Amino acid sequence: MLESLNESKKLLPERVAEQIISLIADRELKAGDKLPNEFDMAQQLSVGRGTIREAVKILVSRNILEIRRGCGTFVCEKPGVVDDPLGFAFVKDKKRLGLDLCEVRMIIEPEIAALAAERATSEEIEELQRIEDEVKELCDKEEPHMHKDIEFHEMLAKMSKNMIMPNIIPVIQTGISLFINITDYSLTKETVRTHQMIVDAIRERCPQAAKDAMIEHLASNQDKIERLSGL
Amino acid sequence: MLESLNESKKLLPERVAEQIISLIADRELKAGDKLPNEFDMAQQLSVGRGTIREAVKILVSRNILEIRRGCGTFVCEKPGVVDDPLGFAFVKDKKRLGLDLCEVRMIIEPEIAALAAERATSEEIEELQRIEDEVKELCDKEEPHMHKDIEFHEMLAKMSKNMIMPNIIPVIQTGISLFINITDYSLTKETVRTHQMIVDAIRERCPQAAKDAMIEHLASNQDKIERLSGL
CATH class of the missing domain: 1.20.120.530 (GntR ligand-binding domain-like)
Structure with missing residues (x-):
């Protein structure tokens, strides 16, 4: 489950992004499943909603989450499989x-x-x-x-x-x-x-x-x- | 070379991120090379510095760029090869x-x-x-x-x-x-x-x-x- 975050060398949004990945794995969320809302995640992780938003952006750019405007945040079709993963x-x-x-x-x-x-x-x-x-x-x-x-x-x-x-x-x-x-x-x-x-x-x-x-x-x-x- | 951006379905920072990738390829920048500063990139792409900053964040999360505080933005060791690329x-x-x-x-x-x-x-x-x-x-x-x-x-x-x-x-x-x-x-x-x-x-x-x-x-x-x- 989600743990409150301690200090670390990684930037906070990066760490929160990893916690969200754990959340997806723990709850066995699949492609197309919806994430808890920003407010709930911010509470569970004891961080601000701005940090959650930053973390979600990171995961969008890694093809893990997608934002559907007006609907919420969802797990991507092939989560984590990025375009051109080998550079x-x-x-x-x-x-x-x-x-x-x-x-x-x-x-x-x-x-x-x-x-x-x-x-x-x-x-x-x-x-x-x-x-x-x-x-x-x-x-x-x-x-x-x-x-x-x-x-x-x-x-x-x-x-x-x-x-x-x-x-x-x-x-x-x-x-x-x-x-x-x-x-x-x-x-x-x-x-x-x-x-x-x-x-x-x-x-x-x-x-x-x-x-x-x-x-x-x-x-x-x-x-x-x-x-x-x-x- | 960099082209000014037209409208597109992709969000602006995503498109700018792709332009920065082209810049790296065009100028044959290698691992450890430094990028032009935010101001110059913003001018060349006719976008605001905030957008450049967003685009750089995207590329940091994709292991393409790294920010060294006080020094600037640099190309990563194995650019584009992300941790766990196959999810x-x-x-x-x-x-x-x-x-x-x-x-x-x-x-x-x-x-x-x-x-x-x-x-x-x-x-x-x-x-x-x-x-x-x-x-x-x-x-x-x-x-x-x-x-x-x-x-x-x-x-x-x-x-x-x-x-x-x-x-x-x-x-x-x-x-x-x-x-x-x-x-x-x-x-x-x-x-x-x-x-x-x-x-x-x-x-x-x-x-x-x-x-x-x-x-x-x-x-x-x-x-x-x-x-x-x-x-």
């Missing part, structure tokens, strides 16, 4: 960053596909197929499919049943899409073909085939990124 | 979190060891040996060695020459040490033996042996964590 915006050599992100994907995503083949439910596999059908439809119409492509890989991360993967994968994929201008169209047939291989291998519960299909899928992407970045 | 503090099932973190390590770290065997410089390999000698010394004296152990794995991440790895590894290792109470002593001989196998394989430039040694090292850790968490 990619501060890397100077974006080309190398892009290639290094590809290397990380090549290490992690084949294992995700293998885990998904072992652990996914039948419902999840059909959901994955539905997402892939939409990717294919967009590709056939030559429309941008990047957002659906990311959804496909995020769904796989979820199907791995490892709770870290759905947090890591969007970070890496966003990093790549932010810094490398990948033409959406030149590889669409290859994307659709290898995505479908991944889905089929998972449906057949064959981890090795799922892993190999993912390697083939990523290799074609990596080739393209290397070409585009002139290496 | 582990919000995960309820800490036991599962710990095991999932181990699974992620088992996927990433053997590949890091293999890359290090291919890419590290001789100086880096000797640095790794020095760190391991210190781990061994602490283990021999039965003193806490966790911090040196983390340093060993961070050094390997650096030696992989993939710029993402040194950002990912501390996040995962901190996650494990935060949520699982690992006794420092029960595995020390095993730690020292397998660490040394990793160093030797890298020195012999043998990626497969480095990878295998890392798998053996992590497997013994994982066993212990599974025992400690009663699975």
